[in-house]
Amino acid sequence: MARRSLPILKQILSKSSDQCSPFLTPTRSVTYMPRPGDGAPRAVTLLPGDGIGPLVTGAVEQVMEAMHAPVYFEKYEVHGDMKRVPEEVIKSIKKNKVCLKGGLATPMGGGVSSLNMQLRRELDLYASLVNCFNLRGLPTRHENVDIVVIRENTEGEYSGLEHEVVPGVVESLKVITKFCSERIAKYAFEYAYLNNRKKVTAVHKANIMKLADGLFLESCREVATKYPGIKYNEIIVDNCCMQLVSKPEQFDVMVTPNLYGNLVANTAAGIAGGTGVMPGGNVGADHAIFEQGASAGNVGNEKLVEQKKANPVALLLSSAMMLRHLQFPSFADRLETAVKRVISEGKCRTKDLGGSSTTQEIVDAVIAALE
Amino acid sequence: MATQLLRRVLGSRSRQILSTTNPNPNLALPIARAFSSDITPITATLFPGDGIGPEIAESVKQVFRTAEVPVEWEEHYVGTEIDPRTQSFLTWESLESVRRNKVGLKGPMATPIGKGHRSLNLTLRKELNLYANVRPCYSLPGYKTRYDDVNLITIRENTEGEYSGLEHQVVRGVVESLKIITRQASLRVAEYAFHYAKTHGRERVSAIHKANIMQKTDGLFLKCCREVAEKYPEITYEEVVIDNCCMMLVKNPAAFDVLVMPNLYGDIISDLCAGLIGGLGLTPSCNIGEGGIALAEAVHGSAPDIAGKNLANPTALLLSSVTMLRHLELHDKADRIQNAILSTIAEGKYRTADLGGSSTTSDFTKAICDHL
Numbered sequence: 001m002a003r004r005s006l007p008i009l010k011q012i013l014s015k016s017s018d019q020c021s022p023f024l025t026p027t028r029s030v031t032y033m034p035r036p037g038d039g040a041p042r043a044v045t046l047l048p049g050d051g052i053g054p055l056v057t058g059a060v061e062q063v064m065e066a067m068h069a070p071v072y073f074e075k076y077e078v079h080g081d082m083k084r085v086p087e088e089v090i091k092s093i094k095k096n097k098v099c100l101k102g103g104l105a106t107p108m109g110g111g112v113s114s115l116n117m118q119l120r121r122e123l124d125l126y127a128s129l130v131n132c133f134n135l136r137g138l139p140t141r142h143e144n145v146d147i148v149v150i151r152e153n154t155e156g157e158y159s160g161l162e163h164e165v166v167p168g169v170v171e172s173l174k175v176i177t178k179f180c181s182e183r184i185a186k187y188a189f190e191y192a193y194l195n196n197r198k199k200v201t202a203v204h205k206a207n208i209m210k211l212a213d214g215l216f217l218e219s220c221r222e223v224a225t226k227y228p229g230i231k232y233n234e235i236i237v238d239n240c241c242m243q244l245v246s247k248p249e250q251f252d253v254m255v256t257p258n259l260y261g262n263l264v265a266n267t268a269a270g271i272a273g274g275t276g277v278m279p280g281g282n283v284g285a286d287h288a289i290f291e292q293g294a295s296a297g298n299v300g301n302e303k304l305v306e307q308k309k310a311n312p313v314a315l316l317l318s319s320a321m322m323l324r325h326l327q328f329p330s331f332a333d334r335l336e337t338a339v340k341r342v343i344s345e346g347k348c349r350t351k352d353l354g355g356s357s358t359t360q361e362i363v364d365a366v367i368a369a370l371e
Numbered sequence: 372m373a374t375q376l377l378r379r380v381l382g383s384r385s386r387q388i389l390s391t392t393n394p395n396p397n398l399a400l401p402i403a404r405a406f407s408s409d410i411t412p413i414t415a416t417l418f419p420g421d422g423i424g425p426e427i428a429e430s431v432k433q434v435f436r437t438a439e440v441p442v443e444w445e446e447h448y449v450g451t452e453i454d455p456r457t458q459s460f461l462t463w464e465s466l467e468s469v470r471r472n473k474v475g476l477k478g479p480m481a482t483p484i485g486k487g488h489r490s491l492n493l494t495l496r497k498e499l500n501l502y503a504n505v506r507p508c509y510s511l512p513g514y515k516t517r518y519d520d521v522n523l524i525t526i527r528e529n530t531e532g533e534y535s536g537l538e539h540q541v542v543r544g545v546v547e548s549l550k551i552i553t554r555q556a557s558l559r560v561a562e563y564a565f566h567y568a569k570t571h572g573r574e575r576v577s578a579i580h581k582a583n584i585m586q587k588t589d590g591l592f593l594k595c596c597r598e599v600a601e602k603y604p605e606i607t608y609e610e611v612v613i614d615n616c617c618m619m620l621v622k623n624p625a626a627f628d629v630l631v632m633p634n635l636y637g638d639i640i641s642d643l644c645a646g647l648i649g650g651l652g653l654t655p656s657c658n659i660g661e662g663g664i665a666l667a668e669a670v671h672g673s674a675p676d677i678a679g680k681n682l683a684n685p686t687a688l689l690l691s692s693v694t695m696l697r698h699l700e701l702h703d704k705a706d707r708i709q710n711a712i713l714s715t716i717a718e719g720k721y722r723t724a725d726l727g728g729s730s731t732t733s734d735f736t737k738a739i740c741d742h743l
Contacts, residue, residue, distance in 0.1 A: 106583045114583065141517040157533075157550070162587040168554035172588040174533070178544035205635075211538040212548040238638050242646030245621055246516070259581075263639060266614040270621035296615040 032329050039070055042326050045092045045099040046073035050080050051299030052310035053102020056292075059312035059363045060100065060319045066367040069323065069331045073100070078115065080105030080299075085118050093123060093287060100322060101291040102315070103299035117160075119289065120153050125282035126180065127187045128153045128261065130293035132268040132278050137344030138353060144249040145272040150191060151261025152184040153282060158258050176212045176257065181219035187283075188220075188255035189227045199231040199252040200224070203240050203260050216257055241267055248272075269294035276311030276352045277343070279318040290322040291315070304351075308358045311350040313339060316366065338369035412443040413699060416468045419446065420478030422673025423683035428478050430685035430736040431692050434711075437740040440696065440704050445472065449480060449491065459494040466498050469666060474699060476692055477668040481675070496529060501658040501666060502556065503563045504529045504637065507694065508644040511653060513717030514726055518647045520625040525644055526567065527637025528560040529658065534634045552588040552633065557595035563659055564596075564631035565603045571697075575607040575628040576600070579616050579636050592633055616640065620647070645670075652725050655690035657698065667695040681731040684723040686712065689739070711742035 046061070048054040064071055074096070076089045093099045106114040119125070133146040161173040185202075192200050202220040206213035217234060224232035235243070237260045243250065244267050256264055269278045280293025292314040304310050316339050323332035342348055348365040349355025419428035435442055447465035456463040469475045480491045495501065504527045510519050537549040561578075568576050578596040582589035593610060600608035611619075613636050619626055620640070624647055632640060645654040651671040658666045669687040677683055689712055696705035715721060721738040722728025730738075 117584075158584050160584075162585065164587060168591075170552050170587045170591050172550040172552075172585055174548040174550060176546045176548070205638075208534050208536070209538060209548050211540060211546045215544075215546050238642035241617075241639050241643040242650070245518075245643060245646040246650065259635075260639075262614050263617050267617045267621055267643065270618040274622065275618060294614070294618070296612075296618045298612075298615065 034327075038327060041070040041072050042098070043096045044071050044073055044322070044326075045089070045096050046075045047078050047089065047099065047101045047104070048075065049078060049102035049299065050105040051103050051301075052304055053104070053299060055102075055305065055308060055310045055359050056312040056315040057100065057102045059359055060315055062363050063316060063335065063366055063370075064319070067331055067334065067370055070328060071323070071326065078104065080115060081107060082115065085115055085122070090119075090122055093119075093289070097287050098322060098326060099287070099289040100315075100319060101289055103292065103295055105299045117158065120282055123284055123287045123289070124154070125284040125287060125289060126152065126154050127184055127284070128265075128280065128282045129191075130265040130269065130278055130280035132265070132272040132293070134272055135277060135343045136340060137346050138273050138277070140271065140273050142245075142248050142271045145268070147248065147251045147268045147272070148191070148195075148197070148253045149261060149265040149268055150184065150188045150253065150255045151265060152180055152255075152257050154258075155180050156258030174209075174212060176215050178215060178219055181216045181257075182223065185220040185223040185255060188253055189223050189230060192230050192253045193227060197230070197253045199233070201240075201251055201254045202232070202234045203237050203254055203256040203264055204234060205237050205260070206234075207236060213257070220255060237264070240264060244268060244271060265294045266296050269296075274352050275314070276350065277313045277317070279314055279321055281318060281321060288322075288325055290318040290325075292318060308360065309351055309356075310359050311352055312359050312362055313343065313350075334370055335366075338366050338371075341369045342366050412441045413474065414443045414445055414472045415695070416465070416472050416475035417444040417446045418465070418475065418477040418480065419448065420480045420673060421449070422479060422481060422675045422678040424478030424480070424673060426679070426681065426683050426732050427669070427685035427688045428476075430732060431476065431688055433736050434689060434708060434739055434743075435692070438704055438708055438711075438743050440701065440708075457494055457498065459491060461491055461494050466495075469499060469664065470662075473662070473664050474695055475664075475666040476688070476695055477666055478688060479669055479671055479673040481673045495666065496658070499658075499664055499666065500530075500661040501664070502528065502530050502661065503560050503659040504641070505567065505657045505659060505694070506641045506644065506670075507655060508641075508648050510648050511716050512713060513719055514649055514653070516647065516649050518624055521644065521647050523624065523627045523644060524567070524571075524573070524629045525637060525641040526560065526564045526629065526631045527641055528556060528631075528633050529637075530634075531556050532634030534638075550585075550588055550635075552591050554591060554595060557592045557633075558599065561596045561599040561631060564629060565599050565606060568606050568629045569603060573606070573629050575609065577616075577627060577630050578608070578610045579613050579630055579632040579640060580610060581613050581636075582610075583612060589633070596631065613640075617643065620644065650725075651687065652684050653686050653690070655687060655694045657691065657694040659698075665695060665698040667691040667698075681733055682724055683732050684725050685732055685736060686716070686723075707743060708739075711739045714742050715739050 046057055048057045074092055078089055104115045128151045130149045155175050157174045159173055159175045164170050188200055202217055204213040204217055206217050248271055269275045275294045275296050278293035281288060281290040300310055320332040320335040342365045348357045348362050350357055419425045445468055449460045450462050454462045506525045508521055508523055510521045531551050533550045535549060535551045540546050564576055578593055580589040580593055582593055645651050656668050656670045669691050671687055693705045693709045715738045721730040721735050723730055723735055
């Protein structure tokens with residue numbers, strides 16, 4: 001009888017633990033202890049941008065107000081067809097140190113003077129982070145995905161140094177420096193250490209580009225020796241993409257140069273539920289800009305804007321990351337819990353997740369799910 | 372009836388007549404073969420390769436024999452010494468044989484580690500001027516992956532782009548790598564892509580680029596693609612940014628038909644598509660060179676750990692040989708062999724270890740021959 005009772009006991013215990021699943025319990029066992037004065041409202045620059053940008057940033061504003069979060073937004077109008085980012089916007093971001101951004105369209109001839117790249121260069125936001133993970137209740141082809149792609153944001157293939165040698169022959173320079181490679185590797189390992197991640201994978205093509213990607217790998221290897229508790233391995237970028245579509249659960253944190261990071265982040269976002277739900281941001285030593293993680297190079301089509309059916313989940317999760325960055329962790333937790341509950345219930349979903357709700361309906365559902 | 376009499380009387384002379392009137396030298400030989408009544412066998416170069424190479428090459432020979440494909444194989448092996456004329460382990464005779472025969476099939480080759488010689492793949496590519504790499508990716512019915520409806524071709528420019536190998540250290544800690552795009556190479560690969568789409572009945576060609584950031588280089592590539600697209604008005608042409616392409620490929624691969632891309636994007640996207648259908652062990656590939664040379668190859672490794680044990684999966688090399696047959700315009704034989712392979716895998720009774728079964732290479736080959 002003792003042998004038979006063990007599995008029955010296990011079943012009973014698992015059932016009871018299922019019912020009190022962590023994010024549905026109203027009380028929390030962790031208290032964050034702030035310093036006096038931490039609750040003072042913080043200013044955050046808000047750039048609605050183009051396309052679906054104003055819709056989704058409007059959603060974030062509504063939710064922040066409903067939560068009575070101690071942030072207030074300084075809105076500035078920036079559009080993709082401007083030549084430069086206005087001075088006042090840069091000044092505001094430098095003052096507030098934190099910015100939330102909708103999408104900025106890059107016109108076809110934009111090049112590296114596209115406004116996104118300009119912001120990253122001026123504020124030296126050298127790390128771009130995209131967190132791709134399976135959301136509970138959202139069916140995808142791949143399970144157990146939880147990948148963080150950390151991408152070098154300032155150099156590499158996007159240095160913008162192109163010229164025509166003779167008519168019909170064009171050269172583009174890809175620049176890799178030890179300084180930038182080292183600091184992105186340091187950021188990746190630090191991130192892994194602070195967030196209890198077990199493995200960092202460097203993505204490269206050093207078998208062909210021996211010097212350039214070789215330098216990147218050397219920097220990663222040097223930093224890896226300083227973090228003996230974190231596993232480090234390297235993978236060639238074409239093998240990486242192949243593994244991402246067949247066995248994505250083997251990846252944890254990935255650190256990549258500029259171009260490969262773009263591809264890997266968009267692929268990982270695609271397998272984990274789509275670009276409409278992945279949070280992300282750009283961070284530098286002094287400033288941070290939070291935006292939709294992987295945007296696949298567009299700001300939504302006009303139909304989405306007209307019908308107001310854009311997906312605000314990505315920006316809501318990014319704004320939760322922003323609240324943590326501003327050191328308001330319990331507001332961040334509440335927001336994330338509410339958004340995840342709305343997704344898992346499955347009643348309110350926008351078109352890219354298989355439903356037909358509008359942005360406003362999602363916002364209302366999230367506000368209702370906040371406690 | 373008079374023309375038929377004439378053709379029979381002239382017999383072998385018809386080949387010469389047809390070759391002089393046909394403007395495209397690449398297609399003269401196969402068309403002539405289709406007309407001549409007794410088919411002279413086509414000589415093709417075969418590089419069995421290393422590791423599992425010889426076993427799977429034997430599979431291909433057996434299947435071709437059973438299907439009565441008019442191909443005679445000229446086998447060449449990688450030498451054990453560096454040939455000074457080619458600076459690598461491939462001999463000058465092997466390369467001359469491919470240039471002469473214009474078709475070849477290559478198994479997996481392991482490049483020996485060491486210095487002072489070029490890698491084997493690089494030698495082949497440079498000496499034979501292989502400018503386009505074609506990879507047809509279609510879901511194999513019966514082998515379940517997460518994606519069931521993949522049916523696309525990736526055509527990748529193979530000579531320039533980011534893989535030109537021109538790198539240098541500017542100062543300590545700063546490295547520059549050159550990406551080169553030329554009008555000539557881009558036009559060449561775009562021409563081949565549209566020609567391929569037309570001859571294989573494909574409706575759409577998509578050019579993959581990142582011209583919003585790299586305006587001049589990818590911009591030149593796109594300009595060349597647009598020029599060629601104007602010559603083929605019946606084929607739809609579109610341009611897709613590479614990050615959008617990656618995302619759409621993993622969400623909905625059925626949206627793509629023929630993809631044409633520069634070197635680096637092509638490398639990544641073609642491997643991504645191979646991953647969608649089940650890995651490199653099942654993906655065919657074909658390299659097209661100047662003068663109509665086609666070298667079909669299996670892109671997987673030589674798997675030295677299972678070499679000689681009769682466990683290897685010959686599917687990749689078999690499907691590559693089908694691609695070679697299509698290039699030779701022997702479409703009916705190609706279809707027969709392809710259907711035999713697909714139905715054998717779909718049946719599920721004979722599968723090699725990497726597909727989840729337990730058959731040997733010879734059993735699998737015999738099952739395919741039975742299906743023919």
